[in-house]
Amino acid sequence: MKFDVAIVGSGLAGLSVALHLAQTRKVAIISKRTLLDGASAWAQGGIAAVLDSGDSHEQHVADTLVAGAGLCDETATRYIVEHGREAIEWLIDQGVPFTRDASAEMGFHLTREGGHGQRRIIHAADATGYAVQVTLEQKVRAHPNISLFEHHVAIDVITSDKLRPKVAHGSQPRCYGLHVQDVNSGEVLTFEAEQTVLATGGAGKVYLYTTNPDTATGDGIAMAWRAGCRVSNMEFIQFHPTCLYHPYAKSFLITEAIRGEGGLLKLPPEAGAQAGERFMPAHDARGELAPRDVVARAIDFEMKKRGLDYVNLDISHQPPEFLMEHFPTIYARCLELGIDITQQPIPVVPAVHFTCGGVVTDLAGRTDIPGLYAVGEVACTGLHGANRLASNSLLECVVVGRACAQQIAASPAIANPALPDWDASRVTNADEEVVIAHNWDELRRFMWNYVGIVRTTKRLERALHRIKLLKEEIDEYYRNFRITPDLLELRNLVEVAHLIVKSAMSRHESRGLHYSRDFPDTLPKALPSVLTPRRR
Missing domain, CATH: 1.20.58.100 (Fumarate reductase/succinate dehydrogenase flavoprotein-like, C-terminal domain)
Structure with missing residues (x-):
């Protein structure tokens, strides 16, 4: 198991790094389940970027800084925003089927989401992440320089200070690879790699209710911390305001774009005399288009104040044809559960959605440990501050993923020392799992x-x-x-x-x-x- 680059995680960040490197490097992608089982494939809304002459980098930066409540790193924010268009163009070149609009400058429909002052969200209907991931999955599966290890779980990275005898590398440890368990056989494999990239996503499953898939267990953050990396801003856990409230709908997100296209938050019948009334204007002048932290706290306040299990999100005033065209996934899923969004409101509750903090990195994904990178939700570049602006996350994956690949490609080759095999000689089978x-x-x-x-x-x-x-x-x-x-x-x-x-x-x-x-x-x-x- 010897590779130039080992990438842990198969979301948009990991696949972006892999595809940018695969022409010149031997790459391994290690995925806990299948390539499409991460959070990227679940992203509905889209990707924020300046794609229209009526918009500007300054406006996108300003919106991000406002949402981030003063804690965004302005240099990082500006870098990622200014590289947004080329990131989108790269995805288009890969074949991602974004929703078209002949009247738009680039020929693609742009929607608006909470916290954005302009329409700048390019999307593939209401299943953007899935469209992007399926497209890139086909690319990595076909590439001869990319080896895929699905159903493999990373255990820990291997650093020089853990080797016996210790291997000197300046004044700090260096990463030389990692141990990985094959889920099907239980065997633990040693992956040797000149560069290791953590692209493992967030940690939504640390909470009871989340929009994240079961794979979001904070693996990369924990691995990097145990290896000696700093972490930052971990207290900023974003609760998405609108997760579908239904006993048979596990973790089903109702995209922010519903509110961007005119959806209104209202009190449900259980609120008595005030049923059907909007409540967001009483909490924020921006109403339903306030940033996510504001909207989530407002919903939480109303639910606790009135003893409610949920609130309603109503977009039934829009034409049915519009809803079925722009939100086909949500329309179909709600209809399966007996909710016709063209005629009825959608019951929603807040749920954990995104980990804004993470492993401290620079804009090329470099961590505190040479040879170890972190990209995407696992990392903290400073872009998201105290609250992520909607649809900036996929943008960060592509922009920083490309910069990470460029940094790795420019790095000199190293001679890895011999790495130890996994030692299971002193353990037994569990008696009570x-x-x-x-x-x-x-x-x-x-x-x-x-x-x-x-x-x-x-x-x-x-x-x-x-x-x-x-x-x-x-x-x-x-x-x-x-x-x-x-x-x-x-x-x-x-x-x-x-x-x-x-x-x-x-x-x-x-x-x-x-x-x-x-x-x-x-x-x-x-x-x-x-x-x-x-x-x-």
């Missing part, structure tokens, strides 16, 4: 209850106490029993939960997605929360 399921459920429930949309110091302290107990149990389990994918994910989730809570406790203000009843004011100067691991 129910422990894993129990701990997983407990973690997600108390994170939802104590570290949710509205926080208090007392709630965070309770969560931290429980996390420490869980970590001890899980670490003991990990040391004594053979690993399984469920155990690896649980180990990563509890690590990420700890980082989220520690970051939240360090922020003595309310800003963006982090709202504390004990610190309701926003401090005059915005500073990132950076955690640095102790050398192990």
Whole structure:
């Protein structure tokens, strides 16, 4: 298992890096499930970029900075925005079937989403991520220089300070590859790579309710932290305001573009005399087009104030033909569940959607450890600040993915030392795997209850106490029993939960997605929360 580049994750970030490198490098893509099982394929709305002469980079940057509540890195934001058009053109060249509009300058329809002052979201109906991923999947499957390892779970990266004897590399460790478990056989493989890229996505599954797929367990963040990388802004967990509320609809997102095209949030029949009334204007002058953190808190407030299980999102005033053309996936899925969006409102609730913080990187994806990169939701470039602006995430994947590939291509070749095989000689088969399921459920429930949309110091302290107990149990389990994918994910989730809570406790203000009843004011100067691991 020797490659020039090993990429962990098969979302848009990982596939972008792979395709940009594959002409000159031998690349491995390691995916926990199939290539299409990550969060990128679930993205509905689209990709934000300046594609019309009526728009400008300055406006896109300004909208991003406002949504980010003063915490965005302006240099990073400007770089990513200014490279947006070439990222879109690259995707078009790959064959991505974006929705066309003959009257538009580029010939593609642009929609608008919350927080954007212009129509700048290019999309493929309401299933943009899937269209992009299917297109790029075909490319990587056909490329002779790309090896695919589906149903393989990364365990940890291998750094020079973990080798015996230790390999000197300046004053800091270097990454030389990683250990990976084959899910089907249980065998642990050693991947040797001159450069390793973490493109593992976010950590939505650390919470009970999320729009993320089951694969979003914070693996890359936890792996990088254990290896010695800093993480930043982990307290900023974005709750998407509108997840479909239905007992048979697991994690089904209702895209922000519904509100961009005129959808209105209203109180449901359970609200009594005020049923059918809009409530967003009372919370923000921008109404339904306010940034996600504002809308999610407003919905949470109304639900708790009135004892509601959900609120309604109503777009039935738009022509049926328009809705079926622009939102075919949502129309079809809701209809399966007995909801006709051309005539009825959609019941919605907030749910965890995006991890705004992550592994500290530069704009080429470089982490604190040479040879180790992080790209996409796993990383923190500074673009998203305290609240991600809608549809900037896929843009970041492509722009930083390309820059990462260019950086790797320009890096000199290195001679890797011999890497150790996985040692399972001192472990046994687990006697009670129910422990894993129990701990997983407990973690997600108390994170939802104590570290949710509205926080208090007392709630965070309770969560931290429980996390420490869980970590001890899980670490003991990990040391004594053979690993399984469920155990690896649980180990990563509890690590990420700890980082989220520690970051939240360090922020003595309310800003963006982090709202504390004990610190309701926003401090005059915005500073990132950076955690640095102790050398192990």
